[in-house]
Every structure is written in C-alpha cells, then in structure tokens.
Amino acid sequence: MTETFASPAHSSPAFAPPTRFAVPGRIAVGNQTAAGWQTATLTEVRRETPRATTFRFAVPAWAGHLPGQHLMLRLTAEDGYVAQRHYSLASAPDDSGHIELTLDHVDGGEVSGWFHTVARPGDRIEVRGPLSGFFAWPGDRPALLIGAGSGVVPLMSMVRHHRARGLSVPLRLLVSARGPEDLIYADEYGAETTPVFTRSAPEGVPVGRLTAAHVAPLVAEEPPGGWEAYVCGSNAFAEHASRLLVEAGQPVERIRIERFG
Structure with missing residues (x-):
C-alpha cells in the first residue's frame, strides 16, 4: 500500500478486531495480536518494479493475519523522532513467522524513502497488527x-x-x-x-x-x-x-x- 499518514479509508469502520474462525480457508487470528508492538527484522529485499520493492521480515511472534489486512509500522530515529505508517500485508497468512510488505518509493516520503535508500537486511523496525477486518477475505466466498x-x-x-x-x-x-x-x-x-x-x-x-x-x-x-x-x-x-x-x-x-x- 502506498504510504499514508492515516488509516486507509474504508467503507466501514476503520478497525474491526480479528476473530477466530472454524470455516475451511479461514485463518485463526487472536484478538490480542493487534494490541502490542513487535520487533520485525528485515531479512530480504526484492525489487518488483522500478518504483516498488518487497521487504520481507522475520516476526517470530506473528500470530497470523487474514488476506487483505494491514499493519502499522513504526520507525524511531536516533534522535527519538518517530514515524508511523499503515501498510497492507502482501504475504499469505501461511508464511509462519514472516511477513512481507511491498512499498512504492513515494516522492518525499520519509518512511518509504528510508526503506528504498537506507534499509538493509538485519535492520529492525516495529510493527503492530494485524489491523482491520473489513477488507479481509477469509477464503470462504468467491x-x-x-x-x-x-x-x-x-x-x-x-x-x-x-x-x-x-x-x-x-x-x-x-x-x-x-x-x-x-x-x-x-x-x-x-x-x-x-x-x-x-x-x-x-x-x-x-x-x-x-x-x-x-x-x-x-x-x-x-x-x-x-x-x-x-x-x-x-x-x-x-x-x-x-x-x-x-x-x-x-x-x-x-x-x-x-x-x-
């Protein structure tokens, strides 16, 4: 998802807590997973297009997500300055312990700019999620x-x-x-x-x-x-x-x- 300073605009309330499902194709996601920040370690960088790149992270405590959900990402500079953005999850929920984000290089974007020009495998960021159930597709309907x-x-x-x-x-x-x-x-x-x-x-x-x-x-x-x-x-x-x-x-x-x- 392109960099944004606010939650993506949905056609329903911006946050619906994940629940646990028993229908085949759905992924069990606990309500507590969105509450706290987790450390994510960058493990791989893959160029998709001249302006879009996929960043793969190891997040050992990641409890899973529904396809279509997003997360909040937090970067903290050495001087204490904090930047937060919402980004859609690109990876399938079945990729246990890892998540992937695909980011456009936004002109003037401080977060996307950092990822595209500074970030290297081994760097750590903070993530919180998964967030929002409105745009999620559990896999149980066409x-x-x-x-x-x-x-x-x-x-x-x-x-x-x-x-x-x-x-x-x-x-x-x-x-x-x-x-x-x-x-x-x-x-x-x-x-x-x-x-x-x-x-x-x-x-x-x-x-x-x-x-x-x-x-x-x-x-x-x-x-x-x-x-x-x-x-x-x-x-x-x-x-x-x-x-x-x-x-x-x-x-x-x-x-x-x-x-x-």
Missing part, C-alpha cells in the same frame, strides 16, 4: 479483485492464500498498471489474472483504462453465492472501478473498498 498500481498488494495476499490452501472457491483478479514494467508481481500471475495497461502494452494488447468490457463479463459469471468484490487503489480509481461494478450488476453491499493516498 472473490472478484480489482486493483491498480500498489493497490494490488492486499489483493496479492488473497491470491497467494488461495494458492497456498488449494482453495476451489472462484477467484478473479483485474490489475491495472501503466505498462508491463510497472506491473507488480508480474511473474506470479496465472490464469486468474487479467492485466490492464493504461499507457503501454505488449504488441497485440490494447492500451487504455479499465472499462465495462473488462468488468462486466466477470460479474456476469456470477458463481454460486455471488461475488464478494474487493477494490483497492487511489480515490479516483476506487470510485471508477466501483461504478463499473455497480453498472455491471454487482450489489453495492458486496463491494469492499480500500483507498490510499
């Missing part, structure tokens, strides 16, 4: 995912969970990027994913923004129980994608939105 840019980060956690658990519930992903070089996690996508390129595309692939031609056919598939739609991106993208979903017949009450900015 999921139609739509994201743009770094808005794909929490959606990728859902895709990874779907694969790790071998879930049979339908899942589809529409992801928008400026061009192939800006497509985060490009090497991981499979048949469930349709990329949309807005500025440049491989030969034979149309260029343009997300349209009804991308969204309507997926909504029309309407698997048993219907889709639960998850939209993540900038304010403008979230509004545009949500409007396309509604026009295609997706019930408003079954659209979950996470915005960043």
Whole structure:
C-alpha cells in the first residue's frame, strides 16, 4: 500500500478486531495480536518494479493475519523522532513467522524513502497488527479483485492464500498498471489474472483504462453465492472501478473498498 499518514479509508469502520474462525480457508487470528508492538527484522529485499520493492521480515511472534489486512509500522530515529505508517500485508497468512510488505518509493516520503535508500537486511523496525477486518477475505466466498498500481498488494495476499490452501472457491483478479514494467508481481500471475495497461502494452494488447468490457463479463459469471468484490487503489480509481461494478450488476453491499493516498 502506498504510504499514508492515516488509516486507509474504508467503507466501514476503520478497525474491526480479528476473530477466530472454524470455516475451511479461514485463518485463526487472536484478538490480542493487534494490541502490542513487535520487533520485525528485515531479512530480504526484492525489487518488483522500478518504483516498488518487497521487504520481507522475520516476526517470530506473528500470530497470523487474514488476506487483505494491514499493519502499522513504526520507525524511531536516533534522535527519538518517530514515524508511523499503515501498510497492507502482501504475504499469505501461511508464511509462519514472516511477513512481507511491498512499498512504492513515494516522492518525499520519509518512511518509504528510508526503506528504498537506507534499509538493509538485519535492520529492525516495529510493527503492530494485524489491523482491520473489513477488507479481509477469509477464503470462504468467491472473490472478484480489482486493483491498480500498489493497490494490488492486499489483493496479492488473497491470491497467494488461495494458492497456498488449494482453495476451489472462484477467484478473479483485474490489475491495472501503466505498462508491463510497472506491473507488480508480474511473474506470479496465472490464469486468474487479467492485466490492464493504461499507457503501454505488449504488441497485440490494447492500451487504455479499465472499462465495462473488462468488468462486466466477470460479474456476469456470477458463481454460486455471488461475488464478494474487493477494490483497492487511489480515490479516483476506487470510485471508477466501483461504478463499473455497480453498472455491471454487482450489489453495492458486496463491494469492499480500500483507498490510499
């Protein structure tokens, strides 16, 4: 998720305590896990695109999360200055004792700037979470995912969970990027994913923004129980994608939105 000074704007209350589930595909998360700060040690840095990088952390006491949840990250400088940000979790919950964050290098961003220019394996930060249950996908219902840019980060956690658990519930992903070089996690996508390129595309692939031609056919598939739609991106993208979903017949009450900015 792109750097933000406040909690991501949800279409419901910003915090819903995690609960324990017994439904196949769900992950048990205790209510106490979000309360305290934990030390996270950076173990790996992976470049995803020219401006986005994945940072992998060892967090031995991490009790798990639901795909789509986020955490609060805290950096403390030597002079005592503290910076806190909310970031979506990119990793699947099954990755025990580790979490991954994928961060854009935001121009002027003090936290993302530190990660992209200073952070090295062995560095330690503090994290608190998981936070928010509204945007979480437990894996027990068909999921139609739509994201743009770094808005794909929490959606990728859902895709990874779907694969790790071998879930049979339908899942589809529409992801928008400026061009192939800006497509985060490009090497991981499979048949469930349709990329949309807005500025440049491989030969034979149309260029343009997300349209009804991308969204309507997926909504029309309407698997048993219907889709639960998850939209993540900038304010403008979230509004545009949500409007396309509604026009295609997706019930408003079954659209979950996470915005960043």
